[in-house]
Amino acid sequence: MSDRIVLDAHDLVVRYPGSPPVVAVDGVSLRISAGETVALVGESGSGKSSVARAVAGIDRPAEGEVRFDGGAVTALGIRRRARELTAIQMVFQDPSTSLNPRRRVGDQVSDGITAARARGLEGSRPEEWFERVGLDTAAVSRFPHQFSGGQKQRIAIARALAARPHLLVADEPISALDASTQTSVAALMRDLVSELGAGMLFISHDLAVVQRIADRTLVMYGGRVMESGDTAAIWAAPRHPYTRALLGAIPKPDGAGRVPVSPTAAERATWTDVPPVED
Amino acid sequence: MSTDNRTDALASAGRRTRLRWPRAWRSPLGIVGAVIAIAWVIVAFTASWWVPFEPNAQVLPRLQEPGVDTLLGTDGTGRDIFSRLMTGATVTIPLALMLVVAAMVIGTVVGAVAGYFGRWVDETLMRITDLVMAFPTVILAMVIAASLGPSLFNAVIAAIVVSWPQYARVTRSLVLGLRGQNYVIAGRLLGRSPLTSLTVDILPNIVGPMLVLATLDIGAAILLLSGLSFLGLGAQPPTAEWGSMISWAIQNFDAWWLGVFPGLAILTVVAAFNFLGDALRDILDPTGEVAHENQADRAASATGAAA
Numbered sequence: 001m002s003d004r005i006v007l008d009a010h011d012l013v014v015r016y017p018g019s020p021p022v023v024a025v026d027g028v029s030l031r032i033s034a035g036e037t038v039a040l041v042g043e044s045g046s047g048k049s050s051v052a053r054a055v056a057g058i059d060r061p062a063e064g065e066v067r068f069d070g071g072a073v074t075a076l077g078i079r080r081r082a083r084e085l086t087a088i089q090m091v092f093q094d095p096s097t098s099l100n101p102r103r104r105v106g107d108q109v110s111d112g113i114t115a116a117r118a119r120g121l122e123g124s125r126p127e128e129w130f131e132r133v134g135l136d137t138a139a140v141s142r143f144p145h146q147f148s149g150g151q152k153q154r155i156a157i158a159r160a161l162a163a164r165p166h167l168l169v170a171d172e173p174i175s176a177l178d179a180s181t182q183t184s185v186a187a188l189m190r191d192l193v194s195e196l197g198a199g200m201l202f203i204s205h206d207l208a209v210v211q212r213i214a215d216r217t218l219v220m221y222g223g224r225v226m227e228s229g230d231t232a233a234i235w236a237a238p239r240h241p242y243t244r245a246l247l248g249a250i251p252k253p254d255g256a257g258r259v260p261v262s263p264t265a266a267e268r269a270t271w272t273d274v275p276p277v278e279d
Numbered sequence: 280m281s282t283d284n285r286t287d288a289l290a291s292a293g294r295r296t297r298l299r300w301p302r303a304w305r306s307p308l309g310i311v312g313a314v315i316a317i318a319w320v321i322v323a324f325t326a327s328w329w330v331p332f333e334p335n336a337q338v339l340p341r342l343q344e345p346g347v348d349t350l351l352g353t354d355g356t357g358r359d360i361f362s363r364l365m366t367g368a369t370v371t372i373p374l375a376l377m378l379v380v381a382a383m384v385i386g387t388v389v390g391a392v393a394g395y396f397g398r399w400v401d402e403t404l405m406r407i408t409d410l411v412m413a414f415p416t417v418i419l420a421m422v423i424a425a426s427l428g429p430s431l432f433n434a435v436i437a438a439i440v441v442s443w444p445q446y447a448r449v450t451r452s453l454v455l456g457l458r459g460q461n462y463v464i465a466g467r468l469l470g471r472s473p474l475t476s477l478t479v480d481i482l483p484n485i486v487g488p489m490l491v492l493a494t495l496d497i498g499a500a501i502l503l504l505s506g507l508s509f510l511g512l513g514a515q516p517p518t519a520e521w522g523s524m525i526s527w528a529i530q531n532f533d534a535w536w537l538g539v540f541p542g543l544a545i546l547t548v549v550a551a552f553n554f555l556g557d558a559l560r561d562i563l564d565p566t567g568e569v570a571h572e573n574q575a576d577r578a579a580s581a582t583g584a585a586a
Contacts, residue, residue, distance in 0.1 A: 058464055080472035090468055092461040100462045102483040115469040
């Protein structure tokens with residue numbers, strides 16, 4: 001891990017129109033250095049994906065600024081994306097819509113290679129990437145519907161990494177996969193990202209996986225970061241009540257068949273009152 | 280042993296699937312439609328070489344009934360109906376195809392731009408589309424054809440003007456649905472311009488529905504062109520055109536063959552392209568095909584179990 005900061009987002013606010021407008025993200029700041037994996041965890045609706053979309057420049061945040069490699073991240077618009085910004089890549093939650101159904105998967109991975117070339121980096125071949133993500137190199141000429149969900153996700157990862165990103169934003173990349181492939185895909189992403197020396201923002205609600213691959217963890221609730229710090233430290237001694245509830249909600253495969261008790265509305269109400277805990 | 284049998288069965292099933300035409304192609308109406316449509320298209324492009332008489336030559340007895348010399352009879356000025364009918368196809372069908380292609384191109388471009396860029400671009404383009412759609416099709420086409428002056432070319436222009444909005448509507452809604460798809464966003468993140476994104480990621484995925492719409496629209500286009508000619512706003516005499524032939528037939532109401540055969544020609548072409556369009560819709564819907572095949576497999580295994 002180096003000290004070079006690839007991503008510096010501060011005071012992000014994301015609002016969605018409505019009456020009253022929905023504040024999905026309410027003042028989130030995060031930093032990711034090269035080679036570091038930062039996990040963003042929290043329940044559904046806590047604003048994780050909105051942070052990811054703002055960080056990747058898909059949506060424009062209402063307030064706050066995102067800086068990537070020292071330059072500002074501008075949101076996608078009418079213009080072609082600035083060449084430097086193609087070093088931010090994203091892996092999406094749903095593998096079935098991540099790939100263009102009408103194009104051969106090899107061509108789609110080649111798009112990533114073209115993006116890397118456009119930034120003056122050396123080229124590569126789609127077969128190499130297929131091999132790296134653990135797929136048969138003969139599969140490059142197939143179409144997406146000929147792959148399983150896990151394989152599609154690997155192809156999407158190959159495409160993102162072929163662009164040689166400095167930052168990979170992974171928005172729940174494993175939640176659509178079955179339990180046996182989840183860990184292997186997550187570990188694969190971590191290995192390849194650190195091989196490239198890139199930073200990764202890994203969004204998940206699977207805490208077991210996060211514990212394994214993330215260097216730092218940010219816990220979000222209601223659009224705010226409630227606790228952040230070293231993954232091992234948070235895991236060992238969660239300080240914010242929400243983090244404790246989140247960790248307590250992991251079912252334990254001890255054969256006793258106990259289902260964790262879901263928090264009551266009264267408990268939920270107290271979480272936002274407790275000030276965020278930071279390292 | 281039983282596993283061997285199973286793998287054999289699987290292998291042969293695979294082989295059979297590869298050789299089989301898609302189920303939708305095998306639907307009777309689809310085949311009938313395809314055969315008639317292809318026959319008419321061939322007629323349209325070759326008729327001028329093999330028709331027995333010059334379509335405008337007034338060399339035969341007037342109002343002769345269908346018979347051996349004149350297959351479908353002659354009209355009030357002694358012209359051969361069969362020759363005129365076949366030559367009429369060379370006018371109507373290529374023009375209808377051209378009309379549909381032009382309307383599809385214009386409509387798709389407008390709809391795709393509106394759907395992809397959204398906001399004021401969308402609002403502006405769609406209000407213009409609504410403006411055109413607000414008028415009844417035939418009446419608007421009549422107004423345009425009449426104001427441009429009656430000729431076949433002006434009738435085509437009028438038909439294009441009234442046909443493109445439906446393509447724009449459909450394209451826009453399809454593009455709106457695809458615009459937020461992850462692969463489109465991923466393409467943009469890889470540095471694709473909106474235009475490349477449209478042509479590479481979005482348009483190939485809407486070609487299927489657009490083709491179906493266009494095929495179904497060919498019938499409507501032929502009806503519209505013939506209708507304008509019938510009203511005297513399209514083909515001008517002595518050009519052989521189905522609509523104007525029917526229009527002339529009205530003046531000789533007791534000679535039934537004057538109107539029936541052009542009418543049948545219109546009916547068969549329109550029906551054929553509609554059948555073809557319906558079949559095409561089934562073919563181009565991959566989920567439908569899978570559902571069909573699964574159903575067939577299940578039916579097969581059910582009978583197998585019973586036996």
